[in-house]
Amino acid sequence: MEKRVVFKSPWLPYALVAPQLIITLVFFFWPASQAMYWSLLIQDAFAARTQFVWFDNFRDLFNDPRYLASFQITAVFSVLVTFIGLAVALLLAVFADRVVRGARVYKTLLIWPYAVAAAVAAVLWLFLLNPTLGVVTHLLRALGYDWNYLLNARQALILIVITAVWKQISYNFLFFLAGLQSVPKSLIEAAAIDGAGPARRFWTIIFPMLSPTTFFLLVVNIVYAFFDTFAIVDAATGGGPVQATAILVFKVYQDGVQALDLGGSAAQSVVLMAIVIALTVIQFRFVERKVQY
């Protein structure tokens, strides 16, 4: 016997999914299709002259060795931001989960950085690390280490990774903490009685049970690193030195908003969109299989 519920009304199911569909259409498909259309155009800033140029914008992009180099920078940046961001947040969440006294204050303080705008976060870190004014710079100099991200590519990358991670840790922390609190205490206690130490309990029970949260955060953090970090780069390094911190989304912003090359910028957005769609598909197909719900 079939127990499926079937809608009798022909229009009710459509009406029920309509809000979701409309939101997706208006806020995703419409802008995305606009970007695709724009990527085939060359237009002056005031839209007085528009030419349809087929794939010229893409050809220009992929003929530019610097654009290709920007892929590598973006890959390194995204992996670092995602991995460090998740690892540190998990560590903090595990500690916070064990804290009994003052837990609320501690948790609240950890959530604060999420309320800081990206550009402001970059400026805060600049105050610490600026080669001329930075407090930490003077400490490092005193220790004999020459900190100057204006000319040192690796240091510039470290600076934007630190800032991007710092800003995202709060978000990750919240989810990890909620995940940890939903791990049944009985399981952990049983393992403890069986003689499993804290590390073993963590890796064999807690970490696998957190995997849905971890997977969700993995997807969110990669998207964050790809799309949401241009303000940090803009305020901290401007893409330099030379091109060391020019991640893909920063170039989209720079060419489109600052330099008004809308066609070229749209082409870059389309490439970026393709990458993120591909990454998300890969994550859902291959990583999600290891997730235990």
Add this chain to the structure above:
Amino acid sequence: MNSGNSKLVRAMIAASLLALATQAQAVTEIQWWHSMTGKLNDIVGEIATNFNASQKDYKVTAIYKGQYDESMTAAIAAYRAGNPPQIVQVFEVGTATMMAAKGAVKPVYQLMAEQKEPFDSKAFLGAVSSYYSDTSGHLISMPFNSSTQVLYINDDAFKKAGLDPANPPKTWPEVEQAAAKLKASGAACGFTTGWQSWVQLESFSAWHNVPFATQQNGFGGLNTKLEFNGPVQVKHIQNLADWAKKGEFTYKGRKDEPLAAFTSGECGMITTSSGSYANIKANAKFAWRVATLPYYADVKGAPQNTIIGGATLWVLNQKDKEMYKGIAKFFTYLSSPEVQEKWHADTGYVPITLAAYDLAKTKGLYTERPGFDIAIKELTNKPPTANSKGLRLGNFVQIRNIIDEELESVWSGQKNAKQALDAAVKRGNEQLERFEKANSN
């Protein structure tokens, strides 16, 4: 007081209120989008308020719309949406984009002629008006805030190094000698520069009367090619690179960031905008002075004149032609010697008209503030040539980024000056071709 009287009073009040209301309706609002922050924002608001108080028909509303690139993008977006502001302040880098926008912009010389407002391009400083004029010498936008490059020196650091601050270095070789002595006296940094592309290449080329780009630096047409990889520029950038290796020149950032290294006393000399005067005055805890931008004595024709930076006011095309009258009246007010002289004295930007310059002289501004007129003297040093009128390059924002990137590869020792400037020219030319493609029919 009887009731008849009070009725009369009420009627009178009602009548005058009505009169006020109709008067308020008749006032045409003119929106002025700008990018001036802090104290400059207040001064811009004050100019608008004073203009509004001076007449009854128009009301100028000054609105801060973000940094230069942001307000320009906002104005273009508003234009594309069919609802442009009347006046927008655009930085010099955006000049070619604005100029290429046929039909979107109302040229200022046309506006003033149509509205029969007195207007003479020759009233403006040559180096200012030439930057914003078309090939036949007509001003397309209204000059507003202009600055140029000067050398600032730290008197105290000079004395400590055994140098005479009253006799600042005049040429680049003298700058190097002074920087070496500053280093020897224990200074962390001898010399640095703000706005490296603007100071060390753009204005440097004009100051030495060598071309930055073909077609009179882009004034002659869109089919322009960069040529700042000539021997004079290569020699200078290579010198800076060599001095960087010796620690005499220290790179401190692409834009205005290096200024902090001077005001904190770390660097004894800086070449940067004359508009930094107020900032240094407020923050430097040592004796300092302004000096003329250095040059190479062995380059023929140097020093020529420096070029400007800053912004002008652009009038966007209006559906309501009534607006133009008010905009023209506001521009006449804005360029009056009194307003300009006050703007100059309050901000440190150069006075854009010769009359304002004369007024500042008679008021004794330059005896009160020594060195405050060096910027104007540099700009008016000689009549501008094809190499020193200014720059009109499409996609200039990207070209500046490219120059910044390539110069950083010199300072970090990855490339020599020749390789970096050749690469910058090649990459910049691709941007110019792209702009030409987008802006020709």
